Amino acid sequence: MSTLQFDPNQLGYNADVVVIGAGISGLVATWRLIREGVDAVLLEARDRVGGRANSGTFNGESYDLGARWISPHAKQFRQLAHELGIQLTPQYIQGESMIRINRRDIRFRNRVPWLAPNVQIDYQRIIAKLNKLSHQLQLQTIKSAQAIKDYDQFSFGAWLQKQSSSNTTRNLFRLLTHIHFMAEPSEISFVYVLDQIQAYQRAEFIFSLRPAVDQDRIPGGIHRITERLAQQLRPQLNVDTPVLAMRQDEESVSVYSRGSSFRARYAIVAAPPAVAAQIYYEPALPSNRDALNQRVVMGRAINAVLCYDYPFWRENQKSGFIMSDDGPASLIHDVSPTGSTEGALACVIIGDNASHWSAQPRSERLKALVTQLTSWFGNEALSYRGMIERDWNNERWSRGTVGFMPPGSASFVHSISTPIGRIHWASSETATHWSGSIEGAIEAGERTAAEVITQLSTAGFLRKDS
Numbered sequence: 001m002s003t004l005q006f007d008p009n010q011l012g013y014n015a016d017v018v019v020i021g022a023g024i025s026g027l028v029a030t031w032r033l034i035r036e037g038v039d040a041v042l043l044e045a046r047d048r049v050g051g052r053a054n055s056g057t058f059n060g061e062s063y064d065l066g067a068r069w070i071s072p073h074a075k076q077f078r079q080l081a082h083e084l085g086i087q088l089t090p091q092y093i094q095g096e097s098m099i100r101i102n103r104r105d106i107r108f109r110n111r112v113p114w115l116a117p118n119v120q121i122d123y124q125r126i127i128a129k130l131n132k133l134s135h136q137l138q139l140q141t142i143k144s145a146q147a148i149k150d151y152d153q154f155s156f157g158a159w160l161q162k163q164s165s166s167n168t169t170r171n172l173f174r175l176l177t178h179i180h181f182m183a184e185p186s187e188i189s190f191v192y193v194l195d196q197i198q199a200y201q202r203a204e205f206i207f208s209l210r211p212a213v214d215q216d217r218i219p220g221g222i223h224r225i226t227e228r229l230a231q232q233l234r235p236q237l238n239v240d241t242p243v244l245a246m247r248q249d250e251e252s253v254s255v256y257s258r259g260s261s262f263r264a265r266y267a268i269v270a271a272p273p274a275v276a277a278q279i280y281y282e283p284a285l286p287s288n289r290d291a292l293n294q295r296v297v298m299g300r301a302i303n304a305v306l307c308y309d310y311p312f313w314r315e316n317q318k319s320g321f322i323m324s325d326d327g328p329a330s331l332i333h334d335v336s337p338t339g340s341t342e343g344a345l346a347c348v349i350i351g352d353n354a355s356h357w358s359a360q361p362r363s364e365r366l367k368a369l370v371t372q373l374t375s376w377f378g379n380e381a382l383s384y385r386g387m388i389e390r391d392w393n394n395e396r397w398s399r400g401t402v403g404f405m406p407p408g409s410a411s412f413v414h415s416i417s418t419p420i421g422r423i424h425w426a427s428s429e430t431a432t433h434w435s436g437s438i439e440g441a442i443e444a445g446e447r448t449a450a451e452v453i454t455q456l457s458t459a460g461f462l463r464k465d466s
């Protein structure tokens, strides 16, 4: 017998579709549904929309604390920004940049940084091998799943260890893994890395020595996009409404929050699998789906922004861009607000460093970051006005940065977007291409909206005249 009783006074439906989570994926799904004439309701646990695309403010200026870079591949996101009348601005990258590996500083300007000859040769050899294996895997997938199983037995870190005896090369790839996956190489399945290379087309796009090149940002913060979407969805949007339980039967899905419940014909869960796993489902999810939810591990990062009176590094012909293997931050870049005299540097602490620094007091983290900045930018870095930060692993409704698959989990991943009865799965993690990015979040939102539109249409519930 069901332990979740729906309010017997409420016999009808609140909507045709209930969407859970107002991150980019859920917002896009709801927007698409509404535009197709579907009656939808959007429920968000936090008191704000945007999920992992979120900004904080300091001295009246907004700074992104989650997603920040719009890659050249993000065609749907760029189209969305265009539709909403929001312009993009290029990531500032003029002047001298730096990669610090094994306590050695490699300075570079417009060109690809020139590593020590042995490391350069190693880097190119590993990139070529990754491209080849990823291509072979794509071909073999059609014939047999054995190759996937073989490569899924070990981590990317274990594979790297076999490929190179050089500590510097391994540290370089660890650093580049931090920046793309926000995780340690030892945590990620090798086959998942090959899969991501297929999605991004070339290994050098993922393990880029110049990741900031060709990236854009949204002046004033990425929340401008999510808030503008939310404005269009005011009647449908309910914030402060965490979905705690869901029950489905042959006709409907009921979702339960604190003191309220909603009944719809279909549901779209637009939260990362690790967060969706916290919802109580009735009937229980099939064991394979439950196992999958448990296996999509979230990356770890603290995103901090140090604010200055002006971008003093620019006057010293420095771009503000640093990648460093000795931390605390693996990635530092200029996030000075557009159209303002103020300067700001984003410092992203990732992987094991994030876990270590998360456990330290804020004042210690700040001190360590300032010391790191001083070592490259000089004593002017001491004159910061303040710091804002977000530790994504302490965010209850995110539980980390972006999902990835650990070794031994490849057999679960192919069903990541398969609906369970009336429940459909969005979120960036479920995207076929660009999973983990804002582009993936849009892809998943569009896909799930199309899935339920087809279901409603087939069942004759879609009112085209509305």
Ligand SMILES: Cc1cc2nc3c(=O)[nH]c(=O)nc-3n(C[C@H](O)[C@H](O)[C@H](O)COP(=O)(O)OP(=O)(O)OC[C@H]3O[C@@H](n4cnc5c(N)ncnc54)[C@H](O)[C@@H]3O)c2cc1C
Pocket: 020, 021, 022, 023, 024, 025, 026, 043, 044, 045, 046, 049, 050, 051, 052, 053, 065, 066, 067, 068, 069, 070, 071, 241, 242, 243, 244, 270, 271, 272, 275, 276, 279, 301, 303, 392, 397, 398, 400, 401, 402, 426, 427, 428, 429, 436, 437, 438, 439, 440, 441
């Ligand atoms: C530090 C960091 C840096 C990043 N940098 C980039 C970048 O530069 N470029 C890029 O493309 N991507 C980047 N990303 C990834 C990008 O932010 C995400 O892929 C994207 O925002 C995910 O959107 P989503 O809608 O799938 O999920 P989310 O944004 O996680 O949205 C899910 C929503 O569901 C809500 N929710 C969860 N559980 C419930 C529940 N039970 N009931 C109701 N609501 C619930 C959450 O509060 C949240 O609002 C970054 C992410 C982080 C954390």
